[in-house]
Amino acid sequence: xxxxxxxxxxxxxxxxxxxxxxxxxxxxxxxxxxxxxxxxxxxxxxxxxxxxxxxxxxxxxxxxxxxxxxxxxxxxxxxxxxxxxxxxxxxxxxxxxxxxxxxxxxxxxxxxxxxxxxxxxxxxxxxxxxxxxxxxxxxxxxxxxxxxxxxxxxxxxxxxxxxxxxxxxxxxxxxxxxxxxxxxxxxxxxxxxxxxxxxxxxxxxxxxxxxxxxxxxxxxxxxxxxxxxxxxxxxxxxxxxxxxxxxxxxxxxxxxxxxxxxxxxxxxxxxxxxxxxxxxxxxxxxxxxxxxxxxxxxxxxxxxxxxxxxxxxxxxxxxxxxxxxxxxxxxxxxxxxxxxxxxxxxxxxxxxxxxxxxxxxxxxxxxxxxxxxxxxxxxxxxxxxxxxxxxxxxxxxxxxxxxxxxxxxxxxxxxxxxxxxxxx
Amino acid sequence: xxxxxxxxxxxxxxxxxxxxxxxxxxxxxxxxxxxxxxxxxxxxxxxxxxxxxxxxxxxxxxxxxxxxxxxxxxxxxxxxxxxxxxxxxxxxxxxxxxxxxxxxxxxxxxxxxxxxxxxxxxxxxxxxxxxxxxxxxxxxxxxxxxxxxxxxxxxxxxxxxxxxxxxxxxxxxxxxxxxxxxxxxxxxxxxxxxxxxxxxxxxxxxxxxxxxxxxxxxxxxxxxxxxxxxxxxxxxxxxxxxxxxxxxxxxxxxxxxxxxxxxxxxxxxxxxxxxxxxxxxxxxxxxxxxxxxxxxxxxxxxxxxxxxxxxxxxxxxxxxxxxxxxxxxxxxxxxxxxxxxxxxxxxxxxxxxxxxxxxxxxxxxxxxxxxxxxxxxxxxxxxxxxxxxxxxxxxxxxxxxxxxxxxxxxxxxxxxxxxxxxxxxxxxxxxxxxxxxxxxxxxxxxxxxxxxxxxxxxxxxxxxxxxxxxxxxxxxxxxxxxxxxxxxxxxxxxxxxxxxxxxxxxxxxxxxxxxxxxxxxxxxxxxxxx
Numbered sequence: 001x002x003x004x005x006x007x008x009x010x011x012x013x014x015x016x017x018x019x020x021x022x023x024x025x026x027x028x029x030x031x032x033x034x035x036x037x038x039x040x041x042x043x044x045x046x047x048x049x050x051x052x053x054x055x056x057x058x059x060x061x062x063x064x065x066x067x068x069x070x071x072x073x074x075x076x077x078x079x080x081x082x083x084x085x086x087x088x089x090x091x092x093x094x095x096x097x098x099x100x101x102x103x104x105x106x107x108x109x110x111x112x113x114x115x116x117x118x119x120x121x122x123x124x125x126x127x128x129x130x131x132x133x134x135x136x137x138x139x140x141x142x143x144x145x146x147x148x149x150x151x152x153x154x155x156x157x158x159x160x161x162x163x164x165x166x167x168x169x170x171x172x173x174x175x176x177x178x179x180x181x182x183x184x185x186x187x188x189x190x191x192x193x194x195x196x197x198x199x200x201x202x203x204x205x206x207x208x209x210x211x212x213x214x215x216x217x218x219x220x221x222x223x224x225x226x227x228x229x230x231x232x233x234x235x236x237x238x239x240x241x242x243x244x245x246x247x248x249x250x251x252x253x254x255x256x257x258x259x260x261x262x263x264x265x266x267x268x269x270x271x272x273x274x275x276x277x278x279x280x281x282x283x284x285x286x287x288x289x290x291x292x293x294x295x296x297x298x299x300x301x302x303x304x305x306x307x308x309x310x311x312x313x314x315x316x317x318x319x320x321x322x323x324x325x326x327x328x329x330x331x332x333x334x335x336x337x338x339x340x341x342x343x344x345x346x347x348x349x350x351x352x353x354x355x356x357x358x359x360x361x362x363x364x365x366x367x368x369x370x371x372x373x374x375x376x377x378x379x380x381x382x383x384x385x386x387x388x389x390x391x392x393x394x395x396x397x398x399x400x401x402x403x404x405x406x407x408x409x410x411x412x413x414x415x416x417x418x419x420x421x422x423x424x
Numbered sequence: 425x426x427x428x429x430x431x432x433x434x435x436x437x438x439x440x441x442x443x444x445x446x447x448x449x450x451x452x453x454x455x456x457x458x459x460x461x462x463x464x465x466x467x468x469x470x471x472x473x474x475x476x477x478x479x480x481x482x483x484x485x486x487x488x489x490x491x492x493x494x495x496x497x498x499x500x501x502x503x504x505x506x507x508x509x510x511x512x513x514x515x516x517x518x519x520x521x522x523x524x525x526x527x528x529x530x531x532x533x534x535x536x537x538x539x540x541x542x543x544x545x546x547x548x549x550x551x552x553x554x555x556x557x558x559x560x561x562x563x564x565x566x567x568x569x570x571x572x573x574x575x576x577x578x579x580x581x582x583x584x585x586x587x588x589x590x591x592x593x594x595x596x597x598x599x600x601x602x603x604x605x606x607x608x609x610x611x612x613x614x615x616x617x618x619x620x621x622x623x624x625x626x627x628x629x630x631x632x633x634x635x636x637x638x639x640x641x642x643x644x645x646x647x648x649x650x651x652x653x654x655x656x657x658x659x660x661x662x663x664x665x666x667x668x669x670x671x672x673x674x675x676x677x678x679x680x681x682x683x684x685x686x687x688x689x690x691x692x693x694x695x696x697x698x699x700x701x702x703x704x705x706x707x708x709x710x711x712x713x714x715x716x717x718x719x720x721x722x723x724x725x726x727x728x729x730x731x732x733x734x735x736x737x738x739x740x741x742x743x744x745x746x747x748x749x750x751x752x753x754x755x756x757x758x759x760x761x762x763x764x765x766x767x768x769x770x771x772x773x774x775x776x777x778x779x780x781x782x783x784x785x786x787x788x789x790x791x792x793x794x795x796x797x798x799x800x801x802x803x804x805x806x807x808x809x810x811x812x813x814x815x816x817x818x819x820x821x822x823x824x825x826x827x828x829x830x831x832x833x834x835x836x837x838x839x840x841x842x843x844x845x846x847x848x849x850x851x852x853x854x855x856x857x858x859x860x861x862x863x864x865x866x867x868x869x870x871x872x873x874x875x876x877x878x879x880x881x882x883x884x885x886x887x888x889x890x891x892x893x894x895x896x897x898x899x900x901x902x903x904x905x906x907x908x909x910x911x912x913x914x915x916x917x918x919x920x921x922x923x924x925x926x927x928x929x930x931x932x933x934x935x936x937x938x939x940x941x942x943x944x945x946x947x948x949x950x951x952x953x954x
Contacts, residue, residue, distance in 0.1 A: 002457075002460045002464065002476070002477035002478070002479055002551075002555060003476070003477065003478050003479065003533070004453055004456055004457055004460070004479045004480075004481070005478065005479065005480045005481070006453070006480075006481050007480045007481060007482045007486065007537075008481055008482060008483045008486070008540055010482075010486065013485070013489070014486070014489040014493075015488070015489045015492045015493070015505060015506060015509035017501050017506075018492065018501055018502060018503060018504075018505040018506030018507075018509060019506035019509055019510055020506065021501060021502065021503040021506050021597075021601070022503040022504075022506030022507045022510060023506075024503075025503045025601075051514070059507060060901065060904070061504055061605075061608060061609065062609050062901035062902075062904035062905045062908070063609055063610075063611070063612050063901065063905060064612065064613065064870070064871050064873055064898060064899075064901075064902055064905055065612075065870060065871065065898070065899050065901070066869075066870075066871055066896050066897070066898065066899060067896075067897045067898055067899035067900060068837075068897075069837045069895070069896065069897050070836075070837060070892075070894050070895035070896030070897060071834070071835070071836040071837070071838070071894040071895055071896070072834075072835050072894055072896060073832055073833065073834045073835070073845060073859050073862075074832070074833055074835065074859070074863060075763070075830050075831070075832055075833075075856060075859050075860040075863055076755035076830070076831060076833055077752055077754055077755060077763065077828045077829060077830055078752075078753070078754020078755050078756065078757070078760075078828075078829050079754075079755075079829040079830065079831040079847055079848065080754070080756075080829070082831055082844040082847060083844070083847060084844060084845060084846060084847055084851070084852065085843070085844065086843070086844040087841040087842070087843055087844075088833075088841055088842040088843075088844065089841055089842075090840075090841065090842060112507075112511065113511075113514050114510035114511060114513065114514045115510070115513060115514055115517065
């Protein structure tokens with residue numbers, strides 16, 4: 001006799017270990033693919049799951065088998081017009097994959113595609129920025145939720161019992177079940193009263209009948225329970241994302257000729273990291289992209305990263321525009337403001353003092369945090385020199401000079417540390 | 425194969441007297457049980473001999489897990505299974521592929537996985553197909569009887585998983601992975617084609633494994649003993665050839681004779697070899713096995729319908745799936761992916777039944793022994809005693825060749841064009857049949873590679889010889905395989921090619937100069953200290 005077993009509740013993901021081994025083995029390739037994927041993503045989409053492809057030739061499992069060439073005779077189905085001795089031109093590209101040469105895993109396709117979950121994707125993204133594990137966990141975690149009251153329900157745990165509600169239900173039920181009987185009892189009692197009340201003749205059959213019925217009805221009335229499971233009401237709680245606040249993030253980038261693709265890529269990672277951080281702390285985030293060379297402009301993300309312009313650099317134009325935007329669109333009592341500025345540090349000499357003035361006078365008093373990264377390999381440029389003067393007295397200003405991806409995190413380290421302390 | 429698809433059910437007078445089984449597309453456990461009881465009854469009437477069934481309902485994700493591990497319920501960890509899983513998941517989630525309706529494992533009891541998303545008619549079809557079709561094939565076919573141990577396989581899988589996990593703890597994941605990679609590359613050459621393996625239980629296997637470790641190492645040490653030779657024995661040793669005969673089972677040879685492998689590495693080679701051997705019959709009986717299961721789900725379902733147990737709608741859904749499985753696109757169709765083993769196998773079994781029941785003159789000429797015989801006995805005989813190659817050689821009839829419009833195509837890279845050989849006419853039947861049979865022969869599908877020499881007196885290098893046929897070269901991946909082989913052997917390995925004319929020429933060499941990872945061997949030596 002056959003035995004039928006329901007295995008659906010058994011643990012899934014038996015292959016999870018094997019999938020992890022696979023990712024570990026091909027770490028380098030996957031990381032490269034993730035880096036490519038980051039390049040094609042919008043900042044606000046950085047933490048999603050992703051379809052990744054890595055070159056298939058790297059992950060072949062080789063075995064001995066026949067290659068193309070030589071002589072072989074195969075049998076095929078579906079002959080329509082051929083007779084023995086017919087000659088057929090070879091199909092172009094020599095593409096005869098069928099017949100006896102059973103195709104092996106991975107052959108003939110040049111990319112191996114698979115999905116990375118959001119956590120795996122972020123893990124790879126963080127990996128080459130040398131983020132401390134604690135920060136990684138914090139950024140990867142889904143934002144906090146809170147449980148809020150949302151009406152009543154008929155089942156739940158005893159601790160959530162809503163007593164007043166339950167009693168109200170109970171009362172209503174008792175009234176509903178008892179009142180017809182009560183009315184009838186009153187009626188019968190009136191009749192009994194007419195027959196003499198207390199002193200009525202107990203041998204009178206009608207009186208006996210009345211007494212019996214009254215007695216029966218009283219029993220029924222008493223049988224209606226004071227509390228029934230039917231009455232129970234519990235407080236209902238639902239889970240809602242914790243609305244902390246809203247934040248706006250200004251991305252300022254220098255797009256003068258000296259900012260090349262590699263530098264922009266570094267800047268993008270810097271912005272993404274800040275975005276992920278903000279996302280964890282604020283429910284709603286707006287991003288404003290401001291690009292500048294000699295003049296500044298508010299643009300969309302596509303244009304921000306991808307169009308190039310040449311010309312000189314006047315950083316103060318961007319700072320002034322950001323200040324303007326803050327005043328008109330993001331009132332301080334409603335928004336937390338963060339600014340991330342990326343530049344190669346090369347500014348028109350006469351402009352840097354003006355930048356410092358704008359920063360100290362107008363921006364720093366308004367913003368939660370201002371981070372500036374100078375993407376350069378050489379000596380500090382003049383903008384850096386000026387910004388540094390403000391550093392000592394202003395705790396909400398962070399400066400960093402970055403050469404590669406691992407330098408990005410230290411710039412934000414203080415911010416992360418501070419926020420976590422506040423949250424704790 | 426329109427011919428086989430929807431023939432009017434039951435030509436014999438129908439006894440539609442029974443109360444039909446509950447129909448509708450939702451399955452329930454009690455329903456599967458009722459259908460299974462009826463299917464079992466019919467199967468028994470047709471004389472199908474099966475292992476007890478264990479039917480397991482699983483979800484789509486679990487089915488993907490099963491895919492990734494060749495359907496095995498337990499398996500050791502290796503990245504290649506993860507790769508397979510990720511690939512399946514990607515294809516499935518994009519909707520490019522449906523999952524199999526079932527997976528069945530050659531074990532005793534016979535484990536069949538049913539997908540929870542199947543409808544009731546599909547579940548019934550799958551039970552008939554897997555639990556009675558495949559199951560009886562596993563129990564009856566001579567290759568499975570000789571090569572697999574359905575009683576012990578689940579235990580052995582458990583043993584291998586635990587053993588390899590233990591090795592990972594003791595020697596590190598990377599070390600273990602390196603050995604497994606190398607063994608996997610040689611897995612297809614890990615089968616004794618002629619010797620039959622002994623049968624063992626899990627307990628015996630554990631006990632043996634300990635003894636084996638010590639014993640094997642002892643044997644290896646004997647072979648590689650480097651005692652000074654007496655003068656005068658030199659020409660003797662020059663004549664000594666090892667192995668004395670070419671060896672085709674590479675993994676077995678490495679397990680027994682590789683000089684530098686540690687005992688646990690030998691045991692892993694053995695595990696990979698054992699599992700390869702378990703799949704060896706399946707590789708040779710695709711057409712027969714799938715054809716058999718398809719023939720029986722079809723026949724059993726028809727019988728249940730004839731008995732009045734199945735409704736019309738139920739049977740139509742069954743036949744719809746049945747027909748889908750049997751699609752055989754022509755060679756020039758964009759959907760063509762080789763011969764469909766379900767279609768070919770099913771057509772052949774049906775044809776054998778036809779030859780038994782309603783033989784034509786042609787059948788009497790071609791199959792004098794079986795024309796007009798008892799179809800159940802003939803089918804049973806055919807199932808038990810053949811593999812794809814010999815089954816086609818023996819039973820492919822002109823009728824089936826005509827139905828499929830089979831023809832031979834000669835692909836010679838020295839000729840400018842492809843040439844059509846035999847087609848489905850009187851002159852061609854025999855040649856088509858022979859060519860198709862050869863196409864399914866393992867010796868034809870896989871290159872013939874054997875160990876011909878090990879220089880035990882000298883540099884310990886190993887020489888493999890590829891016996892080439894029809895000028896068919898090896899796929900360039902052989903270079904990577906040779907690297908894996910060199911890793912397991914520890915010394916230089918060479919590949920040479922024996923051409924059709926008998927000449928032999930060197931093809932490839934992987935040099936290994938120094939002893940591989942001496943620190944490991946030292947570690948092994950230290951472990952043996954008290």
